[in-house]
Amino acid sequence: MHKRTISLLLVLALMAALLPNLAFRAAASDGASLSSPIEITFGQTYTKRWTSTTDDFCYNKITLAQDGILEMEFTKPVNARGKQLRLNLVLYDSASNEIINTHCFQEDASARDSYLLREGLRAGTYYLAAAPYYLTAADGTIQTQYTFRFLREDCELEPNGEKDTATPMEPGRVYRGFFGESPDQVDWYRFSLKQGEAVRLSFRNFSYVNQSTTALIYLVHNSTARSLNAYLRENVTSDGTACVDWTAEDGGLYYIRIENYFGEFFSYALSLQPGPAAPAPDGPTPFVDVKQTDYFCEAVLWAVRREPQVTAGVSKTVFAPNAVCTREQVATFLWRAAGCPAPKTRTCPFRDVRKDAYYEAAILWAVETGVTEGVSATKFGVGQPCTRGQVVTFLCRAKGSPRPRTEENPFRDVAAQAYYYQPVLWAVENGVTAGTSRTRFSPNDTCTRGQIVTFLYRVYHKGE
DSSP states (O other): OOOEEOOHHHHHHHHHHHOTTOSOOOSSOOSSSTTSOEEOOTTOEEEEEEBTTBOOOEEEEEEESSSEEEEEEEEOOBOTTOOBOOEEEEEEETTSEEEEEEEESOTTSOOOSEEEEEEEEOSEEEEEEEEESSOOGGGOOEEEEEEEEEEOOOBOOBSOSSGGGOEEOOTTOEEEEEEOSSSSOEEEEEEEEOTTOEEEEEEEEEESSOTTOOEEEEEEETTEEEEOHHHHHTSBOTTSOEEEEEEOSSOEEEEEEEEESSOOOEEEEEEEEEOOOOOOOOSSSSOTTOOTTSTTHHHHHHHHHSSSOSOOOSSSSOOOTTSBOBHHHHHHHHHHHTTOOOOSOOOOOOTTSOTTOTTHHHHHHHHHTTSOOOSSSSOOOTTOBOBHHHHHHHHHHHTTOOOOSOOOOOOTTOOTTSTTHHHHHHHHHTTSOOOSSSSOOOTTSBOBHHHHHHHHHHHHGGGO
16 A cells, blocks of 8 residues: 655654663553553453543554454544544554554544454564544543454555555465555555466455445556456446456566555455456457447447557457446547647646546646546546446537537436536437437446447547
């Protein structure tokens, strides 16, 4: 996950605690400082009380004899009046590297009685500092109880927030990963493939806060990152496990990059298995999943052969026409179809748009030309599926927002006050797309790769 240098106070305290010739060391292990941390015994429950005059960190020392999962469970901290307070937790290693920095029991959160935090760690010594967040005199005394446990399972091993510290993966083993409640956290994994080797990646998300938590997942090879989210959504089993198959176009080292998009506390399971061999293309297209009789066949060939290329296949032989497109992918397709115009600014207001990501310039262009906005002032919505209503709106705006010649609306699910009302009428009038039936447009249905390249083909191919 994402590492940051912890506060100067904690660093100095840690350095003092580790000095070999320290002249004085407190005899009591009361957890009041790093020189007298509570030596944790796994399975034992500890009680900590704070008052408004003693709200400092409580320090705990954890020693792991082997690699595995450290599980930390805290009960809800409440004051004498039963008010729920927040608890600040900071976990770091003996080299002063911060691993977790999170607030648990947010004041507006649901009334969970306990907070369970897990982290995959290498063998070694770690310190956990806990303190109430903004304790006032009116709160009086608060207390929490906590227990540490050790689980021997395959998992990500911190630190693995950088490419050069990626956790090595072995086929057939399941790796558990964990994120805390802060954004910009990343886990990296690595594995080697031979040219032509087929593999299946499986991912299952376990969210403790929100079952719809989104992790952004990328396959990285030779400095090229390819988003896997749309393809994982296409193949989900009954237990919630998502899978994607692919064949290595060339041999070498591959990486999986997992980002905590919403900044929520959740865990996941990741595994790699031998996959089915890719079938050979059957027909005039290079893709096994694009047949000459498919409505999107001509559009797909235009998109991959055009200069600049609108999009490529997900591999040399697979286009994935039924995979759902995300907002950044649609913005990128539009930008390329428009000729890849350079944006006027390089300053991006969105925290979820990584600098130098393949879609960065496309999003800057789309926002400054009014094609689309972010889902908020600071988020573009990277990884979120794009709907039919959104796509036709983006297309209409990219073409200068022409008004439809008629206001006659045949669709019962397209209200006159909807933002996509006129773009839908324009798109149908110009043959970009039709409704899903004579009376329904289905504006909230997600758009697939095959549908979007077809829309783009019908709009941009006319002028070429």
